[in-house]
Amino acid sequence: MRSFTYTRPAEPAQPWTELGPDAMYIAGGTNLVDLMKCGVAAPGRLVDIGRLPLADIEVDAATDTLRIGALVPNSDLAAHPVVRERLPVLSRALLAGASPQLRNLATLGGNLMQRTRCGYFRDLAMPCNKRVPDSGCAALDGEHRGHAVLGTSSRCIATHPSDLAVALLALEARVSIDGPNGPRAEPIEAFHLPPGETPERETTLTHGELITAVEVPMTTLGAHSYYLKVRERASFAFAMCSAAVALEVREGTVRAARIALGGVATTPWRAYAAEAALIGGPPSTGAFARAGDAATEGAVPGRDNGHKVELIRRVVARALSTLAATDTPATDTPATDTPATGTPKSPGTGEAPRTGEAPGSTEGEHR
Amino acid sequence: MRETLGLTGPKKGCDLGQCGACTVLVDGRRITSCLTFALMHGGREVTTIEGLGGDPEGDLHPVQQAFVDHDAFQCGFCTPGQIMSAVALLAEGHAGDDDEIREWMSGNLCRCAAYPNIVAAITAAAGR
Numbered sequence: 001m002r003s004f005t006y007t008r009p010a011e012p013a014q015p016w017t018e019l020g021p022d023a024m025y026i027a028g029g030t031n032l033v034d035l036m037k038c039g040v041a042a043p044g045r046l047v048d049i050g051r052l053p054l055a056d057i058e059v060d061a062a063t064d065t066l067r068i069g070a071l072v073p074n075s076d077l078a079a080h081p082v083v084r085e086r087l088p089v090l091s092r093a094l095l096a097g098a099s100p101q102l103r104n105l106a107t108l109g110g111n112l113m114q115r116t117r118c119g120y121f122r123d124l125a126m127p128c129n130k131r132v133p134d135s136g137c138a139a140l141d142g143e144h145r146g147h148a149v150l151g152t153s154s155r156c157i158a159t160h161p162s163d164l165a166v167a168l169l170a171l172e173a174r175v176s177i178d179g180p181n182g183p184r185a186e187p188i189e190a191f192h193l194p195p196g197e198t199p200e201r202e203t204t205l206t207h208g209e210l211i212t213a214v215e216v217p218m219t220t221l222g223a224h225s226y227y228l229k230v231r232e233r234a235s236f237a238f239a240m241c242s243a244a245v246a247l248e249v250r251e252g253t254v255r256a257a258r259i260a261l262g263g264v265a266t267t268p269w270r271a272y273a274a275e276a277a278l279i280g281g282p283p284s285t286g287a288f289a290r291a292g293d294a295a296t297e298g299a300v301p302g303r304d305n306g307h308k309v310e311l312i313r314r315v316v317a318r319a320l321s322t323l324a325a326t327d328t329p330a331t332d333t334p335a336t337d338t339p340a341t342g343t344p345k346s347p348g349t350g351e352a353p354r355t356g357e358a359p360g361s362t363e364g365e366h367r
Numbered sequence: 368m369r370e371t372l373g374l375t376g377p378k379k380g381c382d383l384g385q386c387g388a389c390t391v392l393v394d395g396r397r398i399t400s401c402l403t404f405a406l407m408h409g410g411r412e413v414t415t416i417e418g419l420g421g422d423p424e425g426d427l428h429p430v431q432q433a434f435v436d437h438d439a440f441q442c443g444f445c446t447p448g449q450i451m452s453a454v455a456l457l458a459e460g461h462a463g464d465d466d467e468i469r470e471w472m473s474g475n476l477c478r479c480a481a482y483p484n485i486v487a488a489i490t491a492a493a494g495r
């Protein structure tokens with residue numbers, strides 16, 4: 001590891017004044033330290049933002065918005081009572097990510113900024129456009145079973161690894177940013193950039209800019225939401241495919257739907273076509289299957305990752321049917337046409353959010 | 368911790384956050400110590416397996432004792448991390464049933480696959 005200098009400002013919250021051209025922020029360190037060890041990141045200076053006053057979770061009752069400070073640990077956010085009750089998809093997505101030890105270190109801002117897990121990105125001996133622009137992409141013809149089928153370009157097919165970001169996308173969260181050029185905010189959908197011609201640029205942040213908070217509207221949709229993650233083992237693995245889903249059903253008709261995908265796209269991916277396939281119709285098994293089909297719209301599989309297209313279909317359909325089978329808000333009436341039944345709940349696997357226990361604490365989806 | 372302080376309880380397993388052998392508590396919360404710099408935790412209390420039982424000549428911590436009683440290890444390399452994680456798991460209240468224990472211990476790998484006995488030890492330490 002290259003040697004570096006270290007500074008830890010506590011106040012004022014203007015850490016960019018500490019940042020030179022060669023410096024990087026560090027929060028929990030769970031991604032950056034890893035990348036420093038394998039040589040992908042080699043900052044000359046670390047600015048530790050970990051003690052800045054950006055670690056609060058506040059409910060704005062006037063606008064029904066949850067404002068989450070960028071330094072809130074993933075574990076604390078997942079366990080927050082308001083998140084568990086009113087934004088279950090967020091809690092579930094967080095608890096489906098990494099391990100308890102990592103979630104205690106990992107912060108909200110760091111999670112959104114984490115780099116891809118593409119093996120070639122981490123291997124300095126291999127060409128990788130994301131790591132070294134214009135060096136080529138070893139994954140195109142190489143090992144790409146786990147790579148993206150949506151949002152890819154001829155330059156990069158790496159997936160975005162975050163679970164949290166997928167849930168935030170489904171919830172239409174906004175990212176608050178501050179930096180040398182003053183504060184700004186934008187929808188999370190705009191924050192992560194598709195690879196296109198410049199896969200080395202992953203977000204809209206410019207050097208010195210800092211995520212300060214994320215704002216999440218607390219809606220009826222958000223309260224009726226779910227996260228399903230399919231991995232190569234039962235826990236502690238990145239997603240092969242995941243879906244964050246939310247439904248608003250009234251009088252047997254889907255009034256609103258949100259579907260976002262993880263593990264299959266180069267950015268957290270909003271499946272608008274799948275949402276459109278549901279709205280105005282009944283929340284039926286058939287409709288959920290059609291939504292699953294629609295979610296694959298635009299998918300371009302490579303030689304070895306065609307299974308992801310089928311996974312998208314099934315994960316979306318199953319996430320929706322599981323959600324539809326859970327308690328719906330009191331205003332809802334049951335679906336009329338072929339009611340969806342969802343997957344049977346095996347004892348102790350926590351399919352439905354249970355009170356008094358962390359949602360998603362045991363996924364058990366594919367044991 | 369290992370080389371400067373001589374505390375060799377926390378192990379360097381993967382060095383990538385993937386195995387949990389390096390697990391320690393910082394202000395009572397479990398973390399993977401391999402992915403964070405000591406400097407970042409100035410002023411905080413770090414507990415390694417060495418500090419768990421209190422007096423080094425005294426009794427084992429109840430979770431340590433439960434691991435011995437249930438033969439919850441073979442080579443022992445992962446064990447300090449397993450025990451630190453288990454102590455935190457109990458404090459967090461995640462020992463409800465076997466599935467819950469497995470999920471909340473998923474950050475600790477055991478290459479000897481002592482998993483059934485690890486779950487049994489934690490169950491016993493939880494008083495179930």
Ligand SMILES: Cc1cc2nc3c(=O)[nH]c(=O)nc-3n(C[C@H](O)[C@H](O)[C@H](O)COP(=O)(O)OP(=O)(O)OC[C@H]3O[C@@H](n4cnc5c(N)ncnc54)[C@H](O)[C@@H]3O)c2cc1C
Binds near residue numbers: 108383
């Ligand atoms: C073994 C392992 C398994 C994992 N599994 C999953 C998983 O299943 N799902 C998942 O979603 N994640 C997973 N992760 C990733 C983990 O969630 C991230 O590493 C973590 O969220 C990063 O947060 P951090 O605070 O540690 O970031 P750091 O490592 O401190 O920082 C990461 C990057 O973000 C930048 N940064 C940090 N904070 C800010 C900010 N406020 N503003 C601007 N830039 C900032 C840093 O400069 C750095 O470039 C896993 C990680 C590991 C090691």
Ligand code: SF4
Binds near residue numbers: 118119127137138140
């Ligand atoms: S897929 Fe992207 S990250 Fe992976 S080798 Fe190609 S350019 Fe690099």
Ligand code: FES
Binds near residue numbers: 382402
């Ligand atoms: S050595 Fe830290 S998790 Fe493996």
Ligand code: FES
Binds near residue numbers: 480
């Ligand atoms: S006892 Fe050998 S690795 Fe766990």
